[in-house]
Amino acid sequence: MMTPGSNETERYVSWYSDVDSGTVTLLNATGTKVNSFDAAANPTPQGDYRLGAVISGLEAGKVYSYYCQSGDFRSGVYTFTTDNDKSFTAMYTTDIHISKSDEDENSIRDRAYNLNTVITAASVKAALQGNTVDLILSAGDQASDGLREEYVGLCSTPYIKSIPFATSIGNHDRKSVDYRYFTFQPNTAKMRLKSYVGTDYWFVKGDVLFLMMDSNNISMADHRRFVKEAVDANPDIKWRVAVMHHDLYSARIPSRESENQFLRMMWAPIADEFGFDLCLLGHSHYYTISNVLYNNKTVTVTENGGTVTNPEGTVYMVSGSINNPRNDDDIGLSENIGHSYLTEEKIYNLIDFSEGSIVINSYVMESDEKIGSLTIEKTTDEGGHTYKTPAKWYYPLIDIISFIAGFFNNIGRYYDNTQLGFKIPLFEGLFG
Ligand SMILES: [Fe+2]
Numbered sequence: 001m002m003t004p005g006s007n008e009t010e011r012y013v014s015w016y017s018d019v020d021s022g023t024v025t026l027l028n029a030t031g032t033k034v035n036s037f038d039a040a041a042n043p044t045p046q047g048d049y050r051l052g053a054v055i056s057g058l059e060a061g062k063v064y065s066y067y068c069q070s071g072d073f074r075s076g077v078y079t080f081t082t083d084n085d086k087s088f089t090a091m092y093t094t095d096i097h098i099s100k101s102d103e104d105e106n107s108i109r110d111r112a113y114n115l116n117t118v119i120t121a122a123s124v125k126a127a128l129q130g131n132t133v134d135l136i137l138s139a140g141d142q143a144s145d146g147l148r149e150e151y152v153g154l155c156s157t158p159y160i161k162s163i164p165f166a167t168s169i170g171n172h173d174r175k176s177v178d179y180r181y182f183t184f185q186p187n188t189a190k191m192r193l194k195s196y197v198g199t200d201y202w203f204v205k206g207d208v209l210f211l212m213m214d215s216n217n218i219s220m221a222d223h224r225r226f227v228k229e230a231v232d233a234n235p236d237i238k239w240r241v242a243v244m245h246h247d248l249y250s251a252r253i254p255s256r257e258s259e260n261q262f263l264r265m266m267w268a269p270i271a272d273e274f275g276f277d278l279c280l281l282g283h284s285h286y287y288t289i290s291n292v293l294y295n296n297k298t299v300t301v302t303e304n305g306g307t308v309t310n311p312e313g314t315v316y317m318v319s320g321s322i323n324n325p326r327n328d329d330d331i332g333l334s335e336n337i338g339h340s341y342l343t344e345e346k347i348y349n350l351i352d353f354s355e356g357s358i359v360i361n362s363y364v365m366e367s368d369e370k371i372g373s374l375t376i377e378k379t380t381d382e383g384g385h386t387y388k389t390p391a392k393w394y395y396p397l398i399d400i401i402s403f404i405a406g407f408f409n410n411i412g413r414y415y416d417n418t419q420l421g422f423k424i425p426l427f428e429g430l431f432g
């Protein structure tokens with residue numbers, strides 16, 4: 001699997017191995033060796049290793065290939081391209097839900113095949129528009145039970161060996177512990193109140209700072225510190241895009257309303273304080289694009305096919321699920337939604353990022369119908385953003401609330417995981 005590096009000069013590459021050392025060999029466009037990079041070994045609960053190597057020193061606008069070696073294993077050769085300017089296209093997807101099933105022995109295979117089909121459709125659509133898919137953003141629930149077999153299925157598509165694949169952790173990914181060993185990511189956050197399995201990380205591509213966040217972890221003071229450090233480390237980057245799992249604004253699923261209101265209270269102030277341009281979310285499996293929101297209210301209504309220039313707030317978007325599409329058409333919508341589309345077919349989204357704009361286009365794979373689009377323009381680095389400094393007492397108070405919520409969340413996980421044959425330690429996570 002290839003994951004974005006800290007910026008376009010790097011790529012992170014990882015694989016499972018029986019031995020605790022390995023290398024990645026980097027080749028140029030003519031097949032000549034450029035460099036080789038040692039992999040670090042992370043022992044897994046299965047008794048083998050997750051090897052991870054950082055390919056660095058990449059030049060802009062070049063074609064490279066690489067292969068991985070460990071013990072007797074040598075991978076295929078995979079080709080990738082680096083961007084040569086600040087424009088690139090990302091495919092945004094969510095809730096891929098590769099699932100192991102007792103009833104269907106082909107479930108992992110079939111669902112992985114669906115993912116491969118959707119990435120192919122997105123790649124063809126991008127090519128018809130004169131672009132390539134340069135990044136895949138996945139907003140959580142990559143796997144339904146968080147199992148290693150499911151992640152191996154996810155990685156069976158060749159695309160994610162050549163296109164950097166950036167995941168956020170969903171609630172289903174933390175049903176086991178394998179996500180922790182599967183992922184290999186740059187700039188990971190150290191959380192005082194851990195959620196064991198995933199964490200926040202950031203990377204820069206083009207003129208965009210991507211903040212990949214763990215919305216299972218309610219420790220908002222940790223998240224805020226992470227965002228502040230990422231923003232301070234990248235003061236000249238124009239766009240800020242958060243990718244996280246929980247759908248702050250999307251379907252109004254009755255059983256989730258109070259959770260959503262709680263999560264909005266916790267997360268929206270961070271988007272407001274740091275002027276997030278776009279939040280890409282998941283969880284509801286319901287395609288929605290919000291209005292421009294600030295302080296939990298609509299400041300500008302977004303229209304399907306429209307453009308917002310210098311928005312004074314954040315757009316929140318949720319895509320449908322490739323493998324578990326929502327077919328429940330009597331669910332309502334949160335307030336502040338500009339455009340929505342409910343389908344049992346597979347949705348993919350192409351997002352064109354450039355210095356001046358973010359252009360979102362969404363399609364249904366089966367019918368090839370364009371179901372939604374929105375352009376966000378900024379004419380200055382700030383656009384129309386208002387930044388809101390919270391009151392001095394706000395984060396200390398949120399720290400206490402999130403400590404209590406996180407403590408009970410961790411107790412829940414401690415008991416949940418006894419069914420898996422092991423226990424996640426109860427106290428390690430508290431300020432560990
Ligand atoms: Fe999901």
Ligand SMILES: [Fe+2]
Nearest residue numbers: 141170171283
């Ligand atoms: Fe979810």
